[in-house]
Amino acid sequence: MAAGRTVTLGIVSPGAMGSALGRTWAAEGHRVVATVAGRSERTRGLATGLELLPDLDAVVATSDVVVSICPPSAAEDVLTDVLAAAARTDASPVLLDANALAPDVVATLAARASTAGLALVDGSVSGGPPSPDGDTVLYLSGPRADEIASLAARHLRRRVVGPRVGQASAVKMCTASVYKGTTAIWAQALESAEALGVLDVVLHDLGEEFPQQVAGAGRRIAVATAKSDRFIAEMEHIARTQAGAGTSPELFEGMAAVYRRLAATPLAASSPEEAAALTDLREVLSRLV
Known part of the structure; x- marks a missing residue:
């Protein structure tokens, strides 16, 4: 060409x-x-x-x-x-x-x-x-x-x-480990906080350091859940990449488990477009039960 x-x-x-x-x-x-x-x-x-x-x-x-x-x-x-x-x-x-x-x-x-x-x-x-x-x-x-x-x-x-071949994919595996890995951490932390009755306190604490992330947490978790079925394999590929690089695969084997659990929730049946319209964090968390 x-x-x-x-x-x-x-x-x-x-x-x-x-x-x-x-x-x-x-x-x-x-x-x-x-x-x-x-x-x-x-x-x-x-x-x-x-x-x-x-x-x-x-x-x-x-x-x-x-x-x-x-x-x-x-x-x-x-x-x-x-x-x-x-x-x-x-x-x-x-x-x-x-x-x-x-x-x-x-x-x-x-x-x-x-x-x-x-x-x-x-x-x-x-x-x-x-x-x-x-x-x-x-x-x-x-x-x-x-x-x-x-x-x-x-x-x-x-x-x-x-x-x-492989270098462009290596970039994706490293950047996605941060972007999608942190989303999985937010989902785990806020679901746990809600279940334990301390969500308001946790959001206040995190909001002092991460105000934008707290404000957008509901939508971010909802959209990731709507895509969670495909994210399972992506986390597994990240784990494979990290193992090949000589770092530990266990962290992203765990991230795959997070997205596997999210994929089994009622919210996962939503399309990404439907999920993007969800901004209320408590509503999102209620649909992950």
């Missing part, structure tokens, strides 16, 4: 983040395609602004770049499906894996892609879905990372962090 050239990008799958990424590229004149075959009505709604094709074969055959952005537990199956579609259609797109995976896992995926004759770029997203008032960064690594970074994308900063 030559720098500055208009390309076709295929989004697999067009959820909240994938669709938003697609629209950032489309806003700069790139063609962005996806399929919602077999997907939920929510996903169909989120895919607004993308060119919808009938199936994955059509997406892969049409695309210069295929972007995989899905729950980490599905990443290997998505790659299998994309490689099969490429073989059926004799296509050879560049693959961008933008999932929350441990570096050694994405390296394994890259090796599988290479065996099939396709190049895989390692990517990770920091921040929420790209928006005019947000700050979203796409970290990239691997031999062809510069090609993806050169694609104009509105409201999306692109940063190449190194030449090796």
Whole structure:
């Protein structure tokens, strides 16, 4: 791909983040395609602004770049499906894996892609879905990372962090350990405080040091709970990453247990959009029982 050239990008799958990424590229004149075959009505709604094709074969055959952005537990199956579609259609797109995976896992995926004759770029997203008032960064690594970074994308900063597949994922594993790990700590602490009858005192104490975090605790915990099912695997990948780095995996094995418990609560049945409307902390905590 030559720098500055208009390309076709295929989004697999067009959820909240994938669709938003697609629209950032489309806003700069790139063609962005996806399929919602077999997907939920929510996903169909989120895919607004993308060119919808009938199936994955059509997406892969049409695309210069295929972007995989899905729950980490599905990443290997998505790659299998994309490689099969490429073989059926004799296509050879560049693959961008933008999932929350441990570096050694994405390296394994890259090796599988290479065996099939396709190049895989390692990517990770920091921040929420790209928006005019947000700050979203796409970290990239691997031999062809510069090609993806050169694609104009509105409201999306692109940063190449190194030449090796796995380096962009390593960034995600480290930053997510702070962002999502602290959310799990807030949930544990405030649920415990409520159960023990000391929530007001705990909030007052924490509010002196973390006023903004206390003010937004209800919404933050609610949104994380709505996404908790996918966060379980992400915490497990963080634990795997930390073990590989020579640090202790036990902390994030515990964080996975927190999100596994949250995923079993009534609040977990909410969509992220519904959860984002919940701001009353006590209401949120009551729905975690």
